[in-house]
Amino acid sequence: xxxxxxxxxxxxxxxxxxxxxxxxxxxxxxxxxxxxxxxxxxxxxxxxxxxxxxxxxxxxxxxxxxxxxxxxxxxxxxxxxxxxxxxxxxxxxxxxxxxxxxxxxxxx
Amino acid sequence: xxxxxxxxxxxxxxxxxxxxxxxxxxxxxxxxxxxxxxxxxxxxxxxxxxxxxxxxxxxxxxxxxxxxxxxxxxxxxxxxxxxxxxxxxxxxxxxxxxxxxxxxxxxxxxxxxxxxxxxxxxx
Numbered sequence: 001x002x003x004x005x006x007x008x009x010x011x012x013x014x015x016x017x018x019x020x021x022x023x024x025x026x027x028x029x030x031x032x033x034x035x036x037x038x039x040x041x042x043x044x045x046x047x048x049x050x051x052x053x054x055x056x057x058x059x060x061x062x063x064x065x066x067x068x069x070x071x072x073x074x075x076x077x078x079x080x081x082x083x084x085x086x087x088x089x090x091x092x093x094x095x096x097x098x099x100x101x102x103x104x105x106x107x108x
Numbered sequence: 109x110x111x112x113x114x115x116x117x118x119x120x121x122x123x124x125x126x127x128x129x130x131x132x133x134x135x136x137x138x139x140x141x142x143x144x145x146x147x148x149x150x151x152x153x154x155x156x157x158x159x160x161x162x163x164x165x166x167x168x169x170x171x172x173x174x175x176x177x178x179x180x181x182x183x184x185x186x187x188x189x190x191x192x193x194x195x196x197x198x199x200x201x202x203x204x205x206x207x208x209x210x211x212x213x214x215x216x217x218x219x220x221x222x223x224x225x226x227x228x229x230x231x
Contacts, residue, residue: 030214030215031215042203042221043218045218049210088153097158099155
């Protein structure tokens with residue numbers, strides 16, 4: 001089955017731009033989705049598809065994809081964006097899904 | 109409003125059996141795949157498996173195949189995750205999540221999540 005690799009940690013200054021990447025072979029076939037998880041809470045979908053945000057997700061969150069890499073960008077990071085972020089994709093081998101290793105985002 | 113509501117926290121001993129639940133509301137439960145996701149203490153999210161309640165078609169992650177059973181009762185809009193013999197290593201938070209598909213079969217995402225069920229296995 002596929003694996004999705006993320007950097008363990010990313011720091012971004014308040015109000016600045018930060019990017020999280022997710023690499024894996026399955027991303028050549030399927031778009032990634034991105035989830036934000038704050039301590040003690042369930043994950044929340046923030047980006048899906050080419051670059052789509054669910055209702056209620058601020059437009060400072062955006063997504064992009066190229067080859068085997070998907071990216072989540074936070075433009076104008078806020079203190080409340082500090083959280084763990086996970087990518088997810090359907091596995092190329094069938095009706096399986098895989099989560100990335102997760103990235104802890106710190107807003108300085 | 110789409111909601112997935114999970115059963116409450118459980119404390120069990122090794123070797124005991126357990127079945128936790130995830131009840132959907134606000135949508136046609138039978139028409140959407142429901143996945144289970146494990147999160148061990150301090151660790152990341154792991155996809156365990158998925159079920160289509162309309163016909164109970166189920167797929168498991170190789171990592172969990174044979175260790176858990178996923179089922180659903182569409183008459184009460186509820187999906188289940190069960191163990192026949194728990195181990196201490198099953199201690200984790202378990203989430204259910206609804207799968208959506210769009211844009212010609214290249215976009216899949218989990219748009220609604222349950223609040224999680226904490227399972228603690230300890231002697």
